[in-house]
Amino acid sequence: MIHYDQFQLIQKALTSTAQEIEGHETGQSAQLAAAIQDLALAQAYIERSEHAFLMKESYHHRLRF
Numbered sequence: 001m002i003h004y005d006q007f008q009l010i011q012k013a014l015t016s017t018a019q020e021i022e023g024h025e026t027g028q029s030a031q032l033a034a035a036i037q038d039l040a041l042a043q044a045y046i047e048r049s050e051h052a053f054l055m056k057e058s059y060h061h062r063l064r065f
Helices: 004-022 026-064
Strands: none
Touching: 004 026
């Protein structure tokens, strides 16, 4: 299972990658569009996973008390 701090590291890596891709020449627009789409999908996955992680932690916390 991925921990919350790993989500943050993945998000930073995705942001860095996106910034690097945006710095490339515009002649690579098809590759750029595909990479941006991949990053958007990865970001959505992270957000869903992060939400599931936080919900699970909240549920476990409620069970303890």
